[in-house]
Amino acid sequence: MQTETTPHEAQEIDGTQDVQSRNGKHAGLLDALRQEVAKGFLDAHSRAGKNAAKSLEIASFCYALIELLEKKGLITFEELDDLQQVVRKRQVKKFAEQGVGEIALQEFKQDKYTFDEVVEIDCENRVHLCRAACCRLELALSRQDIEEGIVKWDLGRPYLIARDADGYCRHLERGSCRCTVWEHRPIPCRGYDCRNDERIWLDFEKGVINPDLEKLLDQREEMTS
Ligand code: SF4
Numbered sequence: 391m392q393t394e395t396t397p398h399e400a401q402e403i404d405g406t407q408d409v410q411s412r413n414g415k416h417a418g419l420l421d422a423l424r425q426e427v428a429k430g431f432l433d434a435h436s437r438a439g440k441n442a443a444k445s446l447e448i449a450s451f452c453y454a455l456i457e458l459l460e461k462k463g464l465i466t467f468e469e470l471d472d473l474q475q476v477v478r479k480r481q482v483k484k485f486a487e488q489g490v491g492e493i494a495l496q497e498f499k500q501d502k503y504t505f506d507e508v509v510e511i512d513c514e515n516r517v518h519l520c521r522a523a524c525c526r527l528e529l530a531l532s533r534q535d536i537e538e539g540i541v542k543w544d545l546g547r548p549y550l551i552a553r554d555a556d557g558y559c560r561h562l563e564r565g566s567c568r569c570t571v572w573e574h575r576p577i578p579c580r581g582y583d584c585r586n587d588e589r590i591w592l593d594f595e596k597g598v599i600n601p602d603l604e605k606l607l608d609q610r611e612e613m614t615s
Pocket residue numbers: 511512513516517520521522523524525584585590
């Protein structure tokens with residue numbers, strides 16, 4: 391016997407398919423997010439594990455040495471405590487100068503939405519030459535960007551802007567080379583001027599691109615304004 395689907399039933403089937411496809415899309419997004427978070431944790435945990443192992447080794451040697459020196463009557467614990475305070479201050483300063491343990495986070499005094507040094511460039515007439523090379527440069531987000539949560543950062547390298555495997559910023563629409571977060575873009579993107587950046591242009595006015603651009607970008611060059 392041939393059965394026919396009523397319009398109402400067909401609508402229900404369409405609706406079910408819509409829900410399934412939406413659920414599938416959400417599951418895909420969640421899975422990608424989970425992988426990104428897992429990558430970040432993996433990186434953090436492996437660094438923390440290596441640091442802890444190294445610290446334990448150094449501490450063991452130090453305590454053994456101290457006990458040996460004290461037993462031999464060459465030092466006292468009081469003298470050692472006093473000197474330790476002095477050395478600690480010196481090391482903290484040295485670490486800060488060398489950026490040891492530093493997180494890449496920009497502390498701008500200005501709100502990005504009122505940033506007054508925005509550089510205007512006719513990108514639409516250049517992008518066929520530069521292929522938005524500026525959006526492959528490395529840049530650190532600001533506290534404002536992080537708290538806002540619109541511009542994504544690399545969970546494995548806090549708080550550098552998230553880039554995809556091709557080296558481009560995650561927010562660049564491939565093909566059109568359009569920034570999908572233009573209104574919310576970070577300050578370095580607002581203040582960056584490529585015109586005199588020889589890593590990109592040999593001659594901006596004449597539209598001559600640096601032939602070594604690809605090689606340079608592979609070295610994870612930084613966006614500097
Ligand atoms: S490299 Fe310069 S011209 Fe090209 S997209 Fe970036 S800012 Fe525009």
